[in-house]
Amino acid sequence: MPHDYEKDGAAIYHQSFATIRAEADLARFDADEEPVVVRMIHAAGLVGLERDVAFTPGMATAARAALAAGAPILCDARMVSEGITRPRLPADNAVICTLNDPRVPDMARDMGNTRSATALELWRPFLEGAVVAIGNAPTALFHLLNMLEDPACPRPAAIIGCPVGFVGAAESKDALMAAPPCPAVIVRGRLGGSAITVAAINALASRRE
Ligand SMILES: C/C1=C2N=C(/C=C3N=C(/C(C)=C4\N[C@@](C)([C@@H]5N=C1[C@](C)(CCC(=O)O)[C@H]5CC(=O)O)[C@@](C)(CC(=O)O)[C@@H]4CCC(=O)O)[C@@](C)(CC(=O)O)[C@@H]\3CCC(=O)O)C(C)(C)[C@@H]/2CCC(=O)O
Secondary structure (H helix, E strand, O other), X not given: OOOOOOOOHHHHHHHHHHHHHHHOOOOOOOOOOHHHHHHHHHHHOXXXXXXXXXXXXXXXXXXXHHHHOXXXXXXXXXXXXXXXXXXXXXXXXXXEOOOOOOOHHHHHHHHOOOHHHHHHHHHHHHOOOOEEEEOOOHHHHHHHHHHHOOOOOOOOOEEEEOOOOOOOHHHXXXXXXXXXXXXXXXXXXXXXXXXXXXHHHHHHOOOOO
């Protein structure tokens, strides 16, 4: 007997988002934030994630405006940059991931840091007004915060700071929210990851759903 299952992609999304809106407590999010949180929950398959999502005031509005104005999107990992749905982007925005640049391994050895963190040194020409998406590497978020301690370092328009894991993830996100250098959103604690981060970008790039 063949399995019967939903085969219409739009219907699957519709049903998922309706389930999330029925089950999650989204009351504290504004109209620009709510669709972002819905997509983050959707990517993680985890109602309850909303309790750990923290925006600085106006972050979602600022990120939407930056993307509409053509801001580049700077990603820590290819898993993030590859997940961004290009047709959603409002201004054919550049999506940049420098992790696999051939200069990075030698630079990382010289800097004594991970490739993920070191790759951010190649962001400097693109950083002003950019939307940053860090979904994997805690060291990348820590290094970005260190770069931005220099007042001469160009400022991004917004940071999605959702690295994941057990070493440095919670600490790097706490550091971001303790002194945000620009509008930011995080998922507190160990939770995070490339899929959740991509989902946030894809929501911010879309008209409200
Ligand atoms: C310590 C690292 C962590 N990686 C995690 C989780 C995942 N990483 C995957 C993959 C495929 C990649 N991770 C690298 C970024 C690699 N991961 C690290 C580093 C060693 C250090 C980063 C850091 O601590 O901040 C890092 C290498 C580096 O020198 O920077 C990756 C580049 C490794 C590689 O393939 O060379 C690669 C990224 C590929 C890309 O997309 O461009 C996983 C899929 C794991 C797997 O393969 O099993 C997974 C994905 C998680 C996600 O949602 O993004 C952690 C948990 C973040 C961990 C850091 C924290 C910890 O607690 O250990």
